[in-house]
Amino acid sequence: MSADPSAVPVRAMLVLGTRPEAIKLAPVARTMAGGDRFEPIVVTTGQHREMLEQMLGLLCVDVRISLDVMRNRQQLSDLTARLMGSLGDVMRDQRPDLVVVQGDTTTALAGALAAFYERIPVAHVEAGLRTGVPDNPFPEELNRSLIARIARWHFAPTARAARHLTDEGVSPEQVFTTGNTVIDNLLWVLAEGAGTSAFRASGARRILVTLHRRENQGERMRGMGRALRGLAGRGDVEIVLPLHKSPAVRDVLLPELAGQNGISLVEPLGYLDFAATLAECDLVLTDSGGIQEEAPSLSKPALVLRTTTERPEAVEAGAARLVGTDPEVILGAAEELLDDPVAYRRMACAGNPFGDGRAAARVLARLTEDFAAEVPVPLTSPGPYSAA
Structure with missing residues (x-):
């Protein structure tokens, strides 16, 4: 046989x-x-x-x-x-x-x-x-x-x-x-409950920022750094930015943001800690891909700092907004969500189009x-x- x-x-x-x-x-x-x-x-x-x-x-x-x-x-x-x-x-x-x-x-x-x-x-x-x-x-x-x-x-x-x-x-x-399997993993990790958030301030609006994309490196990323400085200048926010290991990213962002009040530049977070930080934030600013899927799963509005996205479902659902790379536009979009509770709730409650785990x-x-x-x-x- x-x-x-x-x-x-x-x-x-x-x-x-x-x-x-x-x-x-x-x-x-x-x-x-x-x-x-x-x-x-x-x-x-x-x-x-x-x-x-x-x-x-x-x-x-x-x-x-x-x-x-x-x-x-x-x-x-x-x-x-x-x-x-x-x-x-x-x-x-x-x-x-x-x-x-x-x-x-x-x-x-x-x-x-x-x-x-x-x-x-x-x-x-x-x-x-x-x-x-x-x-x-x-x-x-x-x-x-x-x-x-x-x-x-x-x-x-x-x-x-x-x-x-x-x-x-x-x-x-x-x-x-x-x-998307990223939702499977996010739900699994949060259920484990082992991560530690990188946010420290109490009472501040918490903003998680990720920047690394190649087409944004150089002057575009320098402009994004200026927008983050302006956002931190409000005095009522805490910005956490895990610095990508790429020298092209660090060479731009460190001179722009190091030592700025309200901005914490941290080393790349382990995934458990990143998930805990995402779960604790109020707003996401990102040029990354996967976080455009993760943020809606946790009802976190996401501003996408790119001119295109391969994940338009989040934008169409209202959970994310494609804001481009202009520093003034980025700053204005972030402040609108921080200052307008109706606009914030509209994005936070839009739902997740990327899966059920x-x-x-x-x-x-x-x-x-x-x-x-x-x-x-x-x-x-x-x-x-x-x-x-």
Whole structure:
């Protein structure tokens, strides 16, 4: 009698390099590890090594392989080349049945492309986000578009993201709307209750700020620093800004903000502490991606300091506002929410369009079904991307 193929665990390699990737793939890894259908092989590339070391153990993610690809101030082309070589070696050695990537980082693109070269099917978590501008955000918009040409499974966080994929020619049979795994993880972490807020002042309005995006670095970020100084000058706010490790960020923000009353520049927070800080804030100012999803989950209005967003659902729901990068506009938008209770409540009560905390379960349900089928899993999606 032949062995039951469903009794052999599917070797699933989860490739991650940045803290956001770890946060969003942690629920998938935990769910896989909690069952007997998948063997998760977590590979970290070290793209955000120090940040990852703060949190992976706390997220109950066991890392199988750690790579060392980062070099100080290296170019994207150099990073991509290092990632491709290292990940290709790991995939040939481990021979996974499936590679899972998340989002739109250089690690995600390199993981998907290396898997394609090794003839391993790819699952893309948080697929379908788009701004429609190839270099904004840079390089993320191009990265995620390229991954869509490679992936076999496209796990879209929202119906809009799913439509982006089908509009681009991805077969609807390979696109699945799951919600975003970042909500799974946020709810899990807050239930653990282990984090410590970075806010210290009592009685002040609490503002959490995150800034790091490449297209905002330089003069734009300097202008944002001036807006934060003006906001702190009100005297009734406490601003907490976890400083990104990038020298390009620190070289701009430290001269602008160090020593300013009402502004606390802190080292990057571990994820538990970041979640606790987010839960305690009154307002978020950010150019980040994932926090646009997390803030509405906790009824925190978010001002997005960018000219485009791949998460328009939050803006359309009224939970976030795209304010751009002009310092005066940023200051005016923040002060409106601080001074107008009606405007504040309207955003705080808008709701969360990004999921219910069960995205990882939906991802695994689909993968389980496909790997249990009698027919082999194809490398890529059927449809216009495939040869006739």
